[in-house]
Amino acid sequence: MKRRYLWLVRRAYRALRHKRLRHRHWWQDLTHKLFERRLWMPCRDTVATGLTIGMFFAVMPLPMQMIFAGIVAMRFHSNVPIAMAACWLSNPLTNVPLFLGQYWIGSKVAGSLGLQLPDIQWFKSFLHWLDDLNKSDDGRHWVPQTILNGNTGDFFLGTLISAILLAALTYPLVHLFSAIMPHHLPARPRHSAKVSSFMRKIRAQREARKQAKKAM
Numbered sequence: 162m163k164r165r166y167l168w169l170v171r172r173a174y175r176a177l178r179h180k181r182l183r184h185r186h187w188w189q190d191l192t193h194k195l196f197e198r199r200l201w202m203p204c205r206d207t208v209a210t211g212l213t214i215g216m217f218f219a220v221m222p223l224p225m226q227m228i229f230a231g232i233v234a235m236r237f238h239s240n241v242p243i244a245m246a247a248c249w250l251s252n253p254l255t256n257v258p259l260f261l262g263q264y265w266i267g268s269k270v271a272g273s274l275g276l277q278l279p280d281i282q283w284f285k286s287f288l289h290w291l292d293d294l295n296k297s298d299d300g301r302h303w304v305p306q307t308i309l310n311g312n313t314g315d316f317f318l319g320t321l322i323s324a325i326l327l328a329a330l331t332y333p334l335v336h337l338f339s340a341i342m343p344h345h346l347p348a349r350p351r352h353s354a355k356v357s358s359f360m361r362k363i364r365a366q367r368e369a370r371k372q373a374k375k376a377m
């Protein structure tokens with residue numbers, strides 16, 4: 162499993178450093194923080210934060226969840242590949258039961274609290290757009306019709322509750338796993354997170370561009 166993780170990390174790292182992209186300034190400005198080695202090396206704190214972020218976005222009805230998770234993980238200096246991989250929790254096989262479960266949670270919580278949530282029109286339009294975008298060739302819906310025809314306020318509430326609860330449970334569970342099996346998930350990276358020569362080159366180029374802009 163560890164070898165598989167390292168193989169995937171190396172493939173992703175090399176793809177981001179492709180020779181057709183590495184010298185483009187806009188790409189360097191967009192992804193330069195991704196090349197920090199500490200964001201790719203697995204340890205307790207970075208994996209816990211990255212998996213928490215990934216689980217939060219995994220249950221959100223959003224397109225390109227992995228991109229959102231990767232950007233947020235990068236901003237919080239957590240493990241980027243773990244955050245992006247966690248988004249595979251929601252996939253074409255799990256979306257329907259996941260969305261129905263969120264709708265049920267939202268309706269139960271709203272009913273127990275006596276809340277009469279309004280039907281959120283912009284959210285309903287967004288769900289219809291997602292359904293049309295991801296509808297399969299045989300006519301199967303990406304978003305269940307029960308949700309599209311029901312109260313989207315309940316579904317929105319259930320989505321927030323499930324995302325927050327899943328994220329809140331993930332962080333301590335990763336720390337518990339690291340405490341029980343530290344040889345699989347150490348508290349600190351086994352290798353020092355030294356800055357790569359490629360990263361030093363990018364930083365030097367960015368500083369040179371900043372100095373050139375100030376001189377103009």
